[in-house]
């Protein structure tokens with residue numbers, strides 16, 4: 001599996017272009033904006049078909065490129081959790097309204113929930129619902145690789161003070177990720193990548209030390 005990261009938009013969102021080299025199929029995770037850089041990265045990836053546009057949650061800084069990417073690749077399936085599908089049509093839920101951004105209403109092609117899995121070429125993608133940042137935040141597991149959105153970051157976790165955020169849910173979600181079997185390379189929605197083992201050792205939220213201070 002080949003992974004390329006590009007950073008898009010003023011909030012420096014990580015967008016990942018993933019290719020299953022055995023099948024040639026591709027996926028774009030969190031197309032924050034539809035830019036020349038994204039178009040070039042998809043073309044340069046060598047994918048023979050864009051199969052999925054996977055969304056870790058519905059905030060505007062992760063989804064504003066979806067409409068145009070889907071228009072360019074109509075066969076690509078837009079995937080989001082049930083609880084965050086509303087963000088594709090509500091600028092209040094996506095927070096686009098808060099920052100004065102335009103958003104073309106969209107719909108998902110596939111809604112996912114906790115424990116779901118689906119095929120991506122030769123890879124089985126597993127969905128873990130990790131609410132807290134938003135009710136429909138998910139992590140996508142590709143073998144030993146995790147795309148953690150705005151739930152788990154290197155040494156910290158996502159905000160819970162935004163509209164639809166929930167601190168108690170975030171706490172449970174971070175603990176849930178810590179309890180997964182084995183190690184994962186973690187690619188978050190913002191900032192640098194990490195590993196689950198490193199977070200188990202050093203992330204104050206995963207070690208549950210920080211919660212009592214909040």
Ligand SMILES: [Zn+2]
Pocket residue numbers: 057059133150
């Ligand atoms: Zn977010």
